[in-house]
Amino acid sequence: MGKADADGPGLPDLPPEWGRVVVPDDASALAEEAEQIRRELHRRVTAPPRRAARRPGRPASRRWPPAVPVLVLLVTVVAAVAGLATVTWPRATRSPGPAASPPERPPTPLTDRLLPALDLVDAGQAPVPLRGLLPAAVLLVDGCPCPERVTEAAAAAPPGVNVVTVASTSPRAAPSDSRVRALADPAGGLRAFLHLPAQPEAMTVLLADRSGRIVLVLPEVDSIADYQVELAGLAG
Structure with a gap:
């Protein structure tokens, strides 16, 4: 009740x-x-x-019955x-705000993953298996030719380590007197694997050892000092 x-x-x-x-x-x-x-x-x-009865000698006083x-x-x-x-008072309903968009997830770290089995092409459009070039320093030059960065990599690479430039549609000319293999990736498979779009005036570096394990990925390189130690370790 x-x-x-x-x-x-x-x-x-x-x-x-x-x-x-x-x-x-x-x-x-x-x-x-x-x-x-x-x-x-x-x-x-x-x-x-x-009127309440009053006693002799006392003033009259008003008395109320208990209430x-x-x-x-x-x-x-x-x-x-x-x-x-x-309980019954109407309460203002709070209107839901706009749904927050989920934050963008960063790319999955690629270190210690295996290099994908991709085929690149040379100047004659002949397929070249990427895993057949290991150990390799792969320089993605589709955003910037960066000849000075390519020359630095070729000079710092130890014997037995291949320096490979990868362009988008057709191979870019390698610097003269350098041990550089110029290839192209028309299908964009390597960029898709890295989840790294090409940046203007920037070269991307990927290092993989002789077993195909990715050692280092740098989206943008300023100088050979950014990866010289890891590059020298590919000869081991």
Whole structure:
């Protein structure tokens, strides 16, 4: 039916002598008590004032009869109305914001993965297996010819390590007097494997040892110092 004042919302601390006050769930259940309160108040307003008997030598004083039951009932009615208003008060619904787009995932690290079994092409469009050039320093020059970077790599590569340039549609001319193999990747398979688009004025370097394991991938290279140590280790 209802619940005690200890569970009701916003009830004040009531004197313990009032006993347990139960707040009904439906305010209409208090209609009879409310009518009783109205009759009591009407009676007090319309009834003539009563004078209390006074003792000799003491001034007259007005004494009111105890109204504790009426006050308890009044507090109960107010608490019931407040509880119903709290439950039924419309709450503003918060409109959901725009769905946040998931963050872009970084490319999967390629170190220690095997070099893909791709076929590149030479100047005569003959296929050249990439794994047949191991160990190799693969220089992707589709974004920048970077002849000075290619020359540095050829000079720093130890004996037995192939330096390979890879362009997009057709091989770029290798620097003269250099041990550089110029190839092309018309299908773009190597770039797709690396998940690294070509950048203007930038060369990408991929190092793979003789077993085909990728040792290092650098999206952009500023000088041979960026990978000289790893390049020298490919001869081991």
